[in-house]
Amino acid sequence: MLASAQQTTPPAQGDQTPASALxxxxxxxxxxxxxxxxxxxxxxxxxxxxxxxxxxxxVAALRLTREGWEGVVAKMAxxxxxxxxxxxxxxxxxxxxxxxxxxxxxxNLNTATSVELESVVALLRKESAAWIAYRTKTPCKTLDDxxxxxGVPFNKIDERRDRLVCF
Numbered sequence: 370m371l372a373s374a375q376q377t378t379p380p381a382q383g384d385q386t387p388a389s390a391l392x393x394x395x396x397x398x399x400x401x402x403x404x405x406x407x408x409x410x411x412x413x414x415x416x417x418x419x420x421x422x423x424x425x426x427x428v429a430a431l432r433l434t435r436e437g438w439e440g441v442v443a444k445m446a447x448x449x450x451x452x453x454x455x456x457x458x459x460x461x462x463x464x465x466x467x468x469x470x471x472x473x474x475x476x477n478l479n480t481a482t483s484v485e486l487e488s489v490v491a492l493l494r495k496e497s498a499a500w501i502a503y504r505t506k507t508p509c510k511t512l513d514d515x516x517x518x519x520g521v522p523f524n525k526i527d528e529r530r531d532r533l534v535c536f
Contacts (some may be wrong), residue, residue, distance in 0.1 A: 394420060411463040418452050418460055419445070427435050432470040435461065464469075475534040478515070478526075479508040490529055509535035 394417055395400070402416045402425050407489065419425040424446075433441065438461050446452065476489050478500070486497040499520030509515055512533055516523045526533060 370512045392421070407467040409467065411465050414456060415460050418450050418456065421450065422448070428464060428468050432468055433465070434470045434472055437467040437470055438464040438468070473532065475532055477506055478512070478533055478535050481491050489532060491525050492521065496525075511535055 379522060398420075399416050400412050400422050404411050405426055406412050406416070406428075416425045419428070431441075442450075442457060442461050442464070446457065449461075476485050478486075478490075481489075481499060483494070483497045486492045486500060487494060490497075492500065500515070500518055500534060503518045503521075507514075512526055514535065515521055515526050
């Protein structure tokens, strides 16, 4: 994803900030910018990397999953944030551990709309309609109950098992 662990991430194409323009923060500046951020072994690293472009406390407003933080930090790297692969992992670990987001809530197959069944479960419109018609008489108690439903391919349910519930 990033340059090798021995190298720093190169600036993104079109980056107007030469490496020499990046400032080195003093220990007093790092301490001041760290105020209000959770304690942790990599707090100062996060401050040094993020403070080149914005105040590090900006992350406090975000609550993302680990994948979300990986995306944000990768975007920062493409915009010119300088860090090794190892530092990338440490920054993501700090942010994901201290500014956790919620994973998407599971879809209840007994109350899901046709649109939810089509977009989340990837059912076709006719498959969604088949499940909705079936559940009016026999709601599911477990996901495996859907194996019995004619016209609903269980493999689609099984592939998205982590996002689905029956209650």
